[in-house]
Amino acid sequence: MLLDLYRTTLTALRYRWLAYELLIRDLKLRYRGTALGFVWALLNPLLFMAIYTLVFSIYLRIKIPNYPLYLLCGMIPFNWFAMSVQAAVTSIPDGRMYVGKTLFPTELLILTPVLVNGVNFLISLALIVVFALAMGVHLGWSLVLIPVVIIGQFLLVTGIAMILATFNVFFRDLQQLVTYATSALFFITPIFYTREMVPERFSFFITWNPLAALVQMYQSVFYRGTMPSFRELGFVYIAGIIALALAATWFQRYREFFGEYV
Numbered sequence: 001m002l003l004d005l006y007r008t009t010l011t012a013l014r015y016r017w018l019a020y021e022l023l024i025r026d027l028k029l030r031y032r033g034t035a036l037g038f039v040w041a042l043l044n045p046l047l048f049m050a051i052y053t054l055v056f057s058i059y060l061r062i063k064i065p066n067y068p069l070y071l072l073c074g075m076i077p078f079n080w081f082a083m084s085v086q087a088a089v090t091s092i093p094d095g096r097m098y099v100g101k102t103l104f105p106t107e108l109l110i111l112t113p114v115l116v117n118g119v120n121f122l123i124s125l126a127l128i129v130v131f132a133l134a135m136g137v138h139l140g141w142s143l144v145l146i147p148v149v150i151i152g153q154f155l156l157v158t159g160i161a162m163i164l165a166t167f168n169v170f171f172r173d174l175q176q177l178v179t180y181a182t183s184a185l186f187f188i189t190p191i192f193y194t195r196e197m198v199p200e201r202f203s204f205f206i207t208w209n210p211l212a213a214l215v216q217m218y219q220s221v222f223y224r225g226t227m228p229s230f231r232e233l234g235f236v237y238i239a240g241i242i243a244l245a246l247a248a249t250w251f252q253r254y255r256e257f258f259g260e261y262v
Contacts, residue, residue: 141227
């Protein structure tokens, strides 16, 4: 398992220049022909924030102070996860012209959507900072740990994306299930409600959900102005490393069969 993880990591590092070129290409394709370009990376979370604020803060009257900021702290990190896995799950069949026919590293097909959506995530972080400052949140030394949190999320997202992409080659129904699964995860992760609102008998959905730990850390820094929990940070890193190790093992084991199925 560790050897497979080492091989996969080494391949990604060896072809980092190619990963960069694919990243730039996909970013250009995503916003090509649009009048606003990268501004859409900011508008999308803003539009959804406005809708959820209207529904949950005004219609349903959920009493959470500074609710728009609270929403952004959960929505923007979750969007990186959801959009990455939804794009990555079909990345190998979509890149079938490269699979098994050239020396092209198939790993990069999976890594590219994670990186592309990661760039959008970094751009969107500016929104959280602006809202936090506008609402009087003290952003102190806790900001130093945000890069550490982002790296942990990158490990987790990449691992899950690679697992799903590997098995979707053989079970194409998986790409349909991923859409429903990410929607379900959005609602069982405390993004538009607080952990305290979850009944005790359902608390395991929060306790064993690494996405809930991620959202909580972003909320700690940008919403509460406090240091993120090191227990939650450790949980995310452990989950991410395990997911990435499993992903590398299964990917290396089945990659020789990809050409037959795509």
